[in-house]
Amino acid sequence: xxxVEQDPGPFNVxxxxxxxxxxxxxxxxSQSFFWYRQDCRKEPxxxxxxxxxxxxxxxxxxxxxxxxxxxxxxxxxxKLSDSATYLCVVIRQGTGRRxxxxxxxxxxxxxx
Amino acid sequence: xxxxxxxxxxxxxxxxxxxTLSCEQNLNHDAMYWYRQDPGQGLRLIYYSQIVNDFQKxxxxxxxxxxxxxxxxxxxxxxxxxxxxxxxxxxxxxxxxAVSGNTIYFGEGSWLTVV
Numbered sequence: 394x395x396x397v398e399q400d401p402g403p404f405n406v407x408x409x410x411x412x413x414x415x416x417x418x419x420x421x422x423s424q425s426f427f428w429y430r431q432d433c434r435k436e437p438x439x440x441x442x443x444x445x446x447x448x449x450x451x452x453x454x455x456x457x458x459x460x461x462x463x464x465x466x467x468x469x470x471x472k473l474s475d476s477a478t479y480l481c482v483v484i485r486q487g488t489g490r491r492x493x494x495x496x497x498x499x500x501x502x503x504x505x
Numbered sequence: 506x507x508x509x510x511x512x513x514x515x516x517x518x519x520x521x522x523x524x525t526l527s528c529e530q531n532l533n534h535d536a537m538y539w540y541r542q543d544p545g546q547g548l549r550l551i552y553y554s555q556i557v558n559d560f561q562k563x564x565x566x567x568x569x570x571x572x573x574x575x576x577x578x579x580x581x582x583x584x585x586x587x588x589x590x591x592x593x594x595x596x597x598x599x600x601x602x603a604v605s606g607n608t609i610y611f612g613e614g615s616w617l618t619v620v
Contacts, residue, residue: 401545425605436595436611437548480547484605492538492563493609495547 394419397483399496407504410471414499416481417463425484426457426464430477431498437480440466471503507532511596511612518583518590518619526581526615528596534610535601537579541565542593542614551594554579555601583617591619 399416406412418426426443441448443455443464454467468475481496509530518524528537536555540548550563554573568587573579579598583590596612599605 397547399547427607434593434614434616436614438611439607442607492550492553493548495540495549497545497547 395497396420396494397481397496399481399499401497401499403500403502405502405504406471408471408473410503411467411469412471412501413465413467414479414481414501415463415465416496416499417461418481418483419462420483420485421462423462423483423485426455427482427493428453428455428464428466429480429482429495431480432477437495440479468501471501473503473505476501476503509596509598509610509612511594511615513615514613515616516618518617520619521585523582523584524617526583526594526596526617528579528581528612530577530579530598530610532598532600532610533576534598535576536599537573538597538599538609539563539569539571539579539581540595540597542595548595551581590617592617 397418428440429437430440431437441450443457445457447456452469456465478498478500480498483494512527538553539551542548549565551569552571554560557576560571560573570582594615597609599609
């Protein structure tokens with residue numbers, strides 16, 4: 394089982410729609426969680442951190458469910474410019490390796 | 506402006522050849538990383554270095570080698586032993602201590618194609 398799993402999509406939605414992605418992680422020692430956005434043929438860029446209490450940044454809401462070991466990203470009022478791949482990122486606690494573990498990404502295509 | 510520079514952006518390699526991808530940062534970061542990304546996949550860690558003159562294997566180190574002789578430089582060599590090297594390679598850096606999603610910086614990536 395992969396350490397971080399995402400539905401690859403693509404999720405095809407019309408402009409203005411609300412769309413949600415989930416990401417599951419297998420290691421219960423995982424400590425920190427993030428959502429990154431990656432445009433085609435570009436480097437990933439941090440979208441938002443994910444906090445236990447949930448957090449919101451404009452049209453984007455991130456949630457963490459430690460009991461079920463998943464994080465989610467909700468995008469409201471989708472824009473054409475939201476079309477990208479969204480990567481879930483996890484950092485494990487207490488490991489000698491200090492690096493980010495990436496999911497394979499969920500592709501979103503917002504259509505006019 | 507501070508940042509990470511990767512070069513070349515596009516590289517073509519013949520089978521059996523070694524190639525070296527450059528990664529330079531002027532952020533004064535202690536830690537540096539190399540990731541590989543295949544189409545439709547996430548990033549997989551190849552090697553990482555927490556400090557000068559020290560580096561560790563990541564999840565897919567076979568067929569790759571690195572060096573960290575200077576703090577600002579972390580070149581990656583893709584050797585002929587790497588059976589399927591065609592991919593997008595990303596270099597990253599972060600300050601010393603625990604890495605975080607909001608403290609890691611990525612270069613723009615290098616596309617390697619084996620012809």
